[in-house]
Amino acid sequence: MTARLSLTTLPAALQPVVEPSKIGIVHLGLGAFHRAHQAVFTEEAAILTGETGWGISGISQRSAAVREQLAPQDGLYSVLTRGLGDPSIRVIGSIREVLTAPEDPEAVVARIADPAVSVVTLTVTEKGYRAAVQGGLDLTDPEIQADLAGRAPRTVVGQLAAGLVRRAQTGAGPLTVLSCDNLVANGPFLRRLMEDYAAALPDGKSLIDELEVARFPASMVDRIVPATTDADREEAAGLLGVRDEAVVVAEPFLQWVIEDDFAGPRPGWEKAGAILTGDVAPWEQAKLRMLNATHSMLAYLGALRGYETIAEAVRDEQLAGLANELMTADVIPTLTPPEGLDLTAYGQSVLERFANPALKHRTAQVAMDGSVKLPVRLLGTIRDRLAANAEPRLAGLAVAAWMVYVAGGVDANGNPLKLDDPQANKLQATLADAGITPGLRSRGGGTSLARPAGAPGGAGGIALGATPAAVVDALLGVESIFGADLRENSVFRELLVEQVGSLTE
Structure with missing residues (x-):
């Protein structure tokens, strides 16, 4: 030996x-x-x-x-x-x-x-x-x-x-x-x-x-x-x-x-x-809202499509485009860059790093602890965009993907998705109270974002066992994640209902 x-x-x-x-x-x-x-x-x-x-x-x-x-x-x-x-x-x-x-x-x-x-x-x-x-x-x-x-x-x-x-x-x-x-x-x-x-x-x-x-x-x-x-x-x-x-x-x-x-x-x-x-804040905000938020988006969307690693998710042209749009359309308008940092170039470097095929960074690993990651990675951007009377479509899509990940419990191929989260019991109880049972798989076709574009209809998809509105209302009501302000924001709620619907059939 x-x-x-x-x-x-x-x-x-x-x-x-x-x-x-x-x-x-x-x-x-x-x-x-x-x-x-x-x-x-x-x-x-x-x-x-x-x-x-x-x-x-x-x-x-x-x-x-x-x-x-x-x-x-x-x-x-x-x-x-x-x-x-x-x-x-x-x-x-x-x-x-x-x-x-x-x-x-x-x-x-x-x-x-x-x-x-x-x-x-x-x-x-x-x-x-x-x-x-x-x-x-x-x-x-x-x-x-x-x-x-x-x-x-x-x-x-x-x-x-x-x-x-x-x-x-x-x-x-x-x-x-x-x-x-x-x-x-x-x-x-x-x-x-x-x-x-x-x-x-x-x-x-x-x-x-x-x-x-x-x-x-x-x-x-x-x-x-x-x-x-x-x-x-x-x-x-x-x-x-x-x-x-x-x-x-x-x-x-x-x-x-x-x-x-x-x-x-x-x-x-x-x-x-x-x-x-003397001031870390601009560096910190750029990293949290661009790199970490995009990482989470790719983890949830990628896991729903059945991708095992972040690199696989980035090689999906549709998901890579959504990740890039998250940074350019939603995040960059909320940031003041530190001196010497080009945010657009930084965003491109983030995607290049994620695409490194030698790093087997699992989507399941990045998807862990969503209840504590979402507030620091995505919800600040969402609040800033809403305050500017802008609709945070891409940041909202990342949150919707988390909701489908939690409430669906399976990927588009019917494989289970493990909920590894410090608030897992609370989330599962909230869904149960709303009559939602994770782990269902649809039989039909459709071309939802949860399935790779062009996949055959028989590939199946995610079924929530409830309407998108019921899922959104249940999870958006978890105040320890979203607070009262986002729970009561009708623009954000309607956006999530639309996007949860687009991720499922």
Whole structure:
């Protein structure tokens, strides 16, 4: 059997430059994206600046799977980069420790409170913040309530709060908390959640005091990182000569825009290509509303047509045209571009990146967590277009596709579509109350958008078991997603009814 990647099996020329014993960063949410993004920037910064004391303590928020992948490999893993040419591979060694929060929450708090740590970064996905629909912390969330009651914290807000309180007690110094998730103004947003948590504590004064000196800069991150497959692991082993159970796959494109607002020392990320700026908002809005929104549109429309990957969906000329029109007709009119960014050219680059056939980014993976993705990716554009007395046809189509995905439950070929969403129970209950049963398939022909143009009539399609109006009224009534304003907007409702009808038969 091929030897496994480790410090002893890795050639000297490829050994990590980050000092194994020095932890300067804690990262919450040790998934593939962090390993293909912030950890790569940190490694490259160490190489270019010679500052090798910025080892990362990675915290897995759920299972021990990542620790079991990385611990036998001394924290090493590879990034397999797939572009239009031959793939390349690089071993990353900036993650020097892996902790699993459910198994040892005290160790997580202790590491955040470590005076040697000056930066905490996060990639916990939108749902990991446990926010309420109005934007603050969801104080009714049972996990938040358990942390507030004094258990060893299991939520990211609880972990940060406990770590900050301990830093105040020990004089560890102020902390920079850097969110890297796809959220509008993610830094200020996280600060507000922390303030809500502090206000709900029986004695939150020390946390409130520590929040006064902590910094919460905003940031924008961008890189496509599909789920790793067994075939990827086999290819990595062939390129490395050793077996890597933790390999991650990524596109060549890599971007990080960070608000230059830190409480203390940090790695020289700008030397590795990160953009330090006084205003992240224009970059963030362009990425969320163009790249992320288009990704979601292609995921839902592509999944309904039976496409397994985003690249397959983009190769469908009709879907590619709709994705381009979403950006040009609905999104660009709502944006103020950052200096030096041509939005039209950026939109074209987005579609080119999505079309990369070497990246097997599954539509099902992108379609996950729609209830928390739609508000930050699409609904802001919709609200802005409605406020401008414009009909958001393409952004509305993306939302309609999500509704058919949720309410239909199958693709045009009758294959089941899994609803992987933190509000799945609520959505299913809402549909059931309206008498709608997902999982139906029509027998007839028709040329709906849910089926590839030109498909034979016998291919079938999506049947909702209810009228488009019933589906729209049921799902639009989920206030935790759409709020009261969109639920009551007759223009938006009528648009959705028309488009749900066009997606079905």
